[in-house]
Amino acid sequence: MDLWTRCLLGATAVAVLGYFALIYGGCALDERCHLRSCYAHRVCGVVYDTEDPTKAQ
DSSP states (O other): OOHHHHHHHHHHHHHHHHHHHHHHHHHHHOTTEEEEEOGGGOEEEEEEOOSOOSOOO
16 A cells, blocks of 8 residues: 555545544533434434523433
């Protein structure tokens, strides 16, 4: 594998990790934000409680 391919793979990895850190890490800091689970109990999104002022579960 040449240097250019390694650079592109590294940049892709940084972009993907940065995306998850921004979305899910930001949600972890907010009390009204929680992860939504889908089929087979996998996490598939973020849900933000806007109506209920209590903490999300």
